[in-house]
Amino acid sequence: MSENGKGMDLKNFEEMLGKKQVVDADKVKESENTPEVSLGKWHSTIASNRRVVVENKVEEKYPEKLQDAELEKRYIGLLLENPKAIVKYYFLYEDCLFEDSEMLNIYKSVLFTEGALYTPEVAKKRFGFAKITDEVQNLKKKLKAAVQGKNYSMEKTYIELKKLFTLRKNFLAIPIQELQEKVVDIINYELYDKMSVEEVEAAINQVNVTGKFKQAILSKGLTEFLEEGSNNLKDGLALPFPILTSVFKGIRKGETMAYAMPSNTGKSRYTIKIAAYTALVHQKKVLIISNEMSEEKMRLCLITTILNDPAIQKIHGQNIRKSEGELLEFKFRPDDPKAVQVDKDGFMVKGEKESQEDFIQRLQKNSTEFNQIITVTNWINQEINNSIHFVNITDHTNEELQKVIINYYYKEKIQYVFYDTLKTDTANIGNGEELKKTATILSNISQNFEIFIFATLQLTESSTLPINLTINDLAVSRTVKEVLDTLCLIKQINRDDYDDYIYSLKEVDTEFFDLEKFDDPDVRYYACVVDKNRAGAKPKILFRLNLAYNSWEELGYLKLKHHNN
Secondary structure (H helix, E strand, O other): OOOOOOOOHHHHHHHHOOOOOOOEEEEEHOOOOOOOOOHHHHEOOOOOEEEEEEEEEHHHHHHHHHHOOHHHHHHHHEEEOOOHHHHOOOOOOOHHOOOOOHHHHHHHHHHHOOOOOOOOHHOOOOOOOOOOOHHHHHHHHHHHHHHHOOOOOHHHHHHHHHHHHHHHHHHOOOOOHHHHHHHHHHHHHHOHHHHHHHHHHHHHHHHHHHHHOOOOOOOHHHHHHHHHOOOOOOOOOOOHHHHHHHOOOOOOOOEEEEEEOOOOHHHHHHHHHHHHHHHHOOOOOOEEEEOOOOHHHHHHHHHHHHHHHHHHHHHHHHOOOOOOHHHHHOOOOOOOOOOOOOOOOOOEOOOOOOOOHHHHHHHHHHHHHHHHHHHHHHHHHHHOOOOOOEEEEEEEEEEEEHHHHHHHHHOOOEEEEEEOOOOHHHHHOOOOHHHHHHHHHHHHHHHHHOOOEEEEEEEEEOOHHHOOHHHHOOOHHHHHHHOOOOOEEEEEEOOHHHEEEEEEEEOOOOEEEEEEOOOOOOEEEEEEEEEOOOOOOOOOEEEEEEEOOEEEEEEEEEHHHOOOO
């Protein structure tokens, strides 16, 4: 304020700024004694941080849609015309967001002068006294005259301004631009004029709640969607199995895929198989969450998988076959069995007093097999560092599971998650229906963050033939199927029943093959029944596998012989 108490004009105000072009209004705290500067049309209330002067220009704090100078003036004019109205139509300090500093100043005048006898004490709280100048008195007369003789409703004007103040308050409170824009957009709702203040507040709450969800107008951009041809429905990553890739259209971000197997039949190894293929063949970061296998067992299974998988062998360049048991027992064959001591199976023998370091040096000199494996493990360290992440999550809540997935999404941008095994949280063990809640949480994460989530489930030890498996054979809640995008039920075919089955290379075919019997007891056949598939077909697939090498081979479409007659 100038010495004579009158407002300073814009020219003098700019001269006062001198070389300092920016006023940091955030650093100016409002108090009852904070002076305000009147700039006529270029008004600026630094204390309340309504506007900021940048390079001699006034920047509006609110977007254009949340500006309504005429509404503010009408409300103040109506109060001056009838100060008694302040008894009902007032704003609390924290809800009073005039953009026009002159209107705010005159509002304070109504509180403490014109309407002082009628203003509730709660309405005066935290407000300072108005600054009265000749200009302010003249402006009051103009505002009062502007509403006289007009058919303005004080109640309607107050409600409209309160709705505007509510939008302004929440616009400032939300730091995320996308959500701010959605708050502003509420004023464009087709029925905004009919909305109450409470309904505007509810709409803002909906913006905050649904802001994390993907929203769109389905009928918009259909031509571009069709012509682009690269949407998630088409571009899923291939599985290491051609038929299942075709059936599911690959593994796609935003979907949940589950495989159910009986206990101790290879759920964790199957998980490692798909995860390793995704990480190494498709070069995607993956997260494996396990409440079954420890980190050490997972590492051993991963090495076994990487060594023996044909597709991954093409990448690391080592054509080798090595069982998990041999790796665990550190057994390697020499190039020349006659040059070193070997056991009955042809593996190099470690000396009774030989140190591990010395034994490794001998292996390096005498075993190409050992050197090939070290080449592969070194390749893993150098070429795929940080691509396969692991979390062992035994005692956990659903909230903790959710936080783990989202944390790795933000920290590592991991969009392919493998969870072995899908169970209820710790507090609800034994309550099968709670599993649906966990699955629902995973499904929501998958859709909201565009993450592919793979999970294994437990099948019961039942007498159901593998090819006849249904959702009723799940060891947990059957309703979990409702929230999954795909579900496969997998069970080993009893060796005595091999003669009852045949398979074909095409789903509809005239040539069929019997299940070959092998002397190796580790070679097994599994039936894979596609129980749910949002993408369409639900065939029955035959796998031949050997868990000792974690090798899974998709043979074709499985049938019972008597069904083919």
